Amino acid sequence: MKQTMYLVVWQATHPKDCEWSKIYERLVPIKCSFNERTRQYTGRGKVIGRIAGQIISVIYVLLKSDQEILSKLPAGAEPPDPRFYDPEIHRQHRSGQYQGARSKNSKNCSNCRHFKAHHFSMIP
Secondary structure (H helix, E strand, O other), X not given: OHHHHHHHHHHHHOOOOOHHHHHHHHHHHHXXXXXXXXXXXXXXXXXXXXXXXXXXXXXXXXXXXXHHHHHHOOOOOOOOOOOOOOHHHHHHHHOOOOOOOOOHHHHHOOOOOOOHHHHOOOOO
């Protein structure tokens, strides 16, 4: 599973025009040490792990919202199309413009046991 997520992150950060790549490029100088001899950053695994966690959170939120929608459908009703990752929503969320759908109990969520995916947290 680790290898698969590593490849997912590598593919997600490879195109330079996507949000995941922007997060990666921003975090590498912050979280990695710079090797003067090779003129490169070392320890990029921390950044890849961070982005993998964010991607897993997004996957969880999308699957959970689809599951909640399906659980509320009456028997025999045709299910709606699944929600997909939307880079524009991600961009808005990172700039502070988009607030994800929150559950009814999210006002006081100090006792949440699951990671912040429940709040659609994609803030780097």
